[in-house]
Amino acid sequence: MGTALIVGAGPTGLTLACSLARQGTEVRIIEKSTGFQTSSRGKALNTRSLEVLGDLGLGDRLLAAGRTSLPFRKYFDGEFVADSDPVATAGSAPDSRYPFGLFIPQWRVEGLLREQLAGYGVEVELGTELADFSQDEHGVTAVLTDGRQITADYLVGCDGGRSPIRKRLGIPFEGSSDPEQAMVCGDVEVEGLDRGVWHQWFGAEGALLLCPFEDSPKWQFQAAPERDASGAMVEPSLESFQRIFDRYAGLPGVRLHNATWLSTWRVNVRMAERYRVGRVLLAGDAAHVHPIAGGLGMNTGIQDAWNLGWKLGHVLDGLAGPGLLDSYQEERLPIAAWTLNLTSAALATINESVRTPGVGLEAGRTDDLTGLGIDYRWSALSDDRLAGPLRAGDRAPDAPLESPEGVGTRLFDLYAGGRFTLLSFGCPAPEIGPAVRTVAVEAGPGSFRDPDGHARRAYGVERDALVLVRPDHHVALTVPASDSGAVRDYLATLGR
Known part of the structure; x- marks a missing residue:
């Protein structure tokens, strides 16, 4: 029985760890942060991700922790326009148990995955940072920042868009960035708004979105950034969020408070040239980053892990030869390219459409966002x-x-x-x-x-x-x- 070392304990790394541990594979998962992240970040699972996590035993707990329907309340230039529910027409279908997506913050998904992983006797090793690694035909030696070493048969980098593992491998991260096309994000508490809908203000200047979470006082805040007199972006803060809200919403009685996550998101459309070098592999944001339109970031990483998990488990268990791992890149790299194109087109459509009264985020929705239509017909495994x-x-x-x-x-x-x-x-x-x-x-x-x-x-x-x-x-x-x-x-x- 072989061993796997996973670097990064976000949704991608945790899904992969659960998949391997369930197969009986010896797995370790390390995370450089000293505590588990509590920010919302990704906020929805699509239908295919629900099938994946349902197979891992999380289906009922996920449904209990999120919401399958969240009406959109749209405003234009501060005035109410309409309510709509993009999933209201979704019904049961014989070919899928989940004919809907699920609104759920990323921290809650990660918590349920850690709980599932602990059931296999595996815990995330917090405060454990990779400093370097080497590999040969027998395995991988990982060196930690505290000098300790971990030996494993394979190493998987699930360490984010700035992936040190990808950089250490020298793999080009090809694509483009637009630092001026940005959005400020955060988790805040809001007094005076209906928690039963996702509030979306649109206008000539851009958009402000406030999305509530089930059984939590938190809302996710997303908006075009505030700019100073010189045109430079203002760093996100609770005060800048309140000014943005007052400008877009015009509701003086509504106050934001207790901001626990403040971030600036910039458009990056990039993917790794390769997903594997010998015994080291990449998954999730370490392999690809793309616009947030369509909410595919967390989902694509989970589905990378789902594709890789059974293959790595079969190789480590001796049920398949190591050549099986070549099919991971063969199958998932084209999906990443498709995702980059899909989300870039959706973002462009949304940016244009939200300047029209009554048109909102639905403008960027397609059936492809469910993930059910993804296939690997071109694969050597087919x-x-x-x-x-x-x-x-x-x-x-x-x-x-x-x-x-x-x-x-x-x-x-x-x-x-x-x-x-x-x-x-x-x-x-x-x-x-x-x-x-x-x-x-x-x-x-x-x-x-x-x-x-x-x-x-x-x-x-x-x-x-x-x-x-x-x-x-x-x-x-x-x-x-x-x-x-x-x-x-x-x-x-x-x-x-």
């Missing part, structure tokens, strides 16, 4: 031999089923746990081995039932067929039911 509507590399849809005992369940409940799953439609599931769970659907006595045909329709299966699903819920292989040998061959050569 082997499609049925050529149906659902292709190898696509996200494997969820669907309701009925167990052999007549109990309702869902495919994603059967997929959970970090293993491959072989779906056998219309025929008994072949024995593949202990590393693969098998699920026979409508294959006679003892199989799962698909009473409404949701599973067959979702997977585009008309005849008897086998569908191999990866631990991250993407389709690996589709073959006719008679070709179980192809499944064994796929797994035997994985990453080798």
